[in-house]
Amino acid sequence: MHVDAIPSRSVVSRVPDVADTRRRVVLLGGSFDPVHAGHLAMAHAALDQLEADEVWFIPARQAPLKSRQLTPGEHRKAMLEIALKNEPQMRVETCELEREGESFTIDTVRYLKKQYPDCDFTFLVGNDQVEQFHKWKEADALARLVKFAAVARDGRNVKTKYPIHFIHMDPVPVSSTEIRTGNRLNYVPQELLDYFYANRLYCKDFVKSRVPDRRYMHSLSVARLTEEFALAAGLDGQQAWLTGLFHDVCKAMPVDRMRPWLEAVCPEELTMHPAAWHSYVGAQVTDRVFGIHDPRISNAIFHHVKGTSDDPLAMCVFCADKLDPLRGYDSYDLIDLCRRDLKAGFEKCRASNREYVDAHRKDAVWTN
Numbered sequence: 335m336h337v338d339a340i341p342s343r344s345v346v347s348r349v350p351d352v353a354d355t356r357r358r359v360v361l362l363g364g365s366f367d368p369v370h371a372g373h374l375a376m377a378h379a380a381l382d383q384l385e386a387d388e389v390w391f392i393p394a395r396q397a398p399l400k401s402r403q404l405t406p407g408e409h410r411k412a413m414l415e416i417a418l419k420n421e422p423q424m425r426v427e428t429c430e431l432e433r434e435g436e437s438f439t440i441d442t443v444r445y446l447k448k449q450y451p452d453c454d455f456t457f458l459v460g461n462d463q464v465e466q467f468h469k470w471k472e473a474d475a476l477a478r479l480v481k482f483a484a485v486a487r488d489g490r491n492v493k494t495k496y497p498i499h500f501i502h503m504d505p506v507p508v509s510s511t512e513i514r515t516g517n518r519l520n521y522v523p524q525e526l527l528d529y530f531y532a533n534r535l536y537c538k539d540f541v542k543s544r545v546p547d548r549r550y551m552h553s554l555s556v557a558r559l560t561e562e563f564a565l566a567a568g569l570d571g572q573q574a575w576l577t578g579l580f581h582d583v584c585k586a587m588p589v590d591r592m593r594p595w596l597e598a599v600c601p602e603e604l605t606m607h608p609a610a611w612h613s614y615v616g617a618q619v620t621d622r623v624f625g626i627h628d629p630r631i632s633n634a635i636f637h638h639v640k641g642t643s644d645d646p647l648a649m650c651v652f653c654a655d656k657l658d659p660l661r662g663y664d665s666y667d668l669i670d671l672c673r674r675d676l677k678a679g680f681e682k683c684r685a686s687n688r689e690y691v692d693a694h695r696k697d698a699v700w701t702n
């Protein structure tokens with residue numbers, strides 16, 4: 335069958351063979367790095383329109399047509415389990431993660447057909463995969479071995495010589511690539527965001543894709559130092575690392591984009607020098623855009639430029655930011671003091687920061 339038109343919802347369903355009592359299982363292979371709402375919408379479309387009993391998500395150990403190093407399989411599996419926990423007809427199938435080497439679908443389908451003779455399988459793909467289906471290992475044999483169904487993930491009409499049955503799905507405009515750079519995070523549930531941050535997945539790229547390289551290196555360095563100060567003071571190292579990583583996430587945001595944030599959430603700070611605005615906006619963006627809903631982190635980022643909070647986490651990031659060894663001056667003694675006595679180190683940092691600001695005030699240069 336040639337596919338040259340995307341069917342409307344009314345013409346898509348296949349009439350199941352009434353004599354066939356096998357469980358109808360849809361297989362959905364992918365990197366799931368990470369899983370997102372587009373994957374779930376595909377699975378729901380397949381359950382509805384293919385009258386399937388179940389959808390099995392199959393994370394690849396190594397995706398043959400992707401050169402990028404994937405996030406470790408145990409994380410991708412754990413994230414799928416979180417995303418599917420309220421989906422009784424969906425589960426994770428781990429055979430590809432358990433098999434060494436590249437994850438070729440033909441090997442997976444052969445294995446599953448042997449392992450589950452009571453199942454009638456359909457393999458589901460997006461139209462991007464339909465376009466490159468000829469590159470899949472033993473594509474012709476595979477197309478004979480198992481039925482294929484596809485969704486038009488971007489609404490685009492795709493032609494193929496393979497017998498692939500299109501089902502309808504309202505486009506869900508998201509990809510894992512976008513999620514990995516911190517865009518369209520509303521397409522993953524909060525619990526998954528919490529998993530990213532607890533396991534330090536993707537979040538460095540959230541920052542990297544928003545600031546110049548030197549600022550990114552500074553953010554990593556501040557994350558490490560904030561964590562170190564926090565651990566030395568008996569605080570939560572993970573919370574501190576995230577605070578340091580995100581403290582400058584809005585540093586490269588143009589002033590005219592920051593202004594509406596300030597107007598909306600802290601208009602009283604509009605009188606401050608714009609060089610300090612990124613701290614106020616950064617606190618909001620970390621919470622509302624990146625979904626790090628932690629008032630202590632927001633507070634610490636809010637105050638990191640001027641050191642105006644005496645919460646210990648805020649002290650850690652303020653000091654780490656000022657003492658970052660990448661700034662190029664000798665900060666060893668003060669770093670050592672912060673490790674031994676955070677409060678004393680904080681007071682000294684604040685005093686020297688004040689001196690510096692005073693000395694440069696005539697140029698209206700800030701030291702953040």
Ligand SMILES: Nc1ncnc2c1ncn2[C@@H]1O[C@H](COP(=O)(O)OP(=O)(O)O)[C@@H](O)[C@H]1O
Pocket residue numbers: 363364365366367371372373376458459460461462463485486487488506507508509510511
């Ligand atoms: N937003 C989406 N809408 C429909 N299908 C999608 C979407 N995102 C991914 N898919 C499909 O899901 C399968 C697994 O994709 P995967 O490699 O995990 O993700 P991505 O393409 O987002 O990096 C592929 O067949 C892909 O075409």
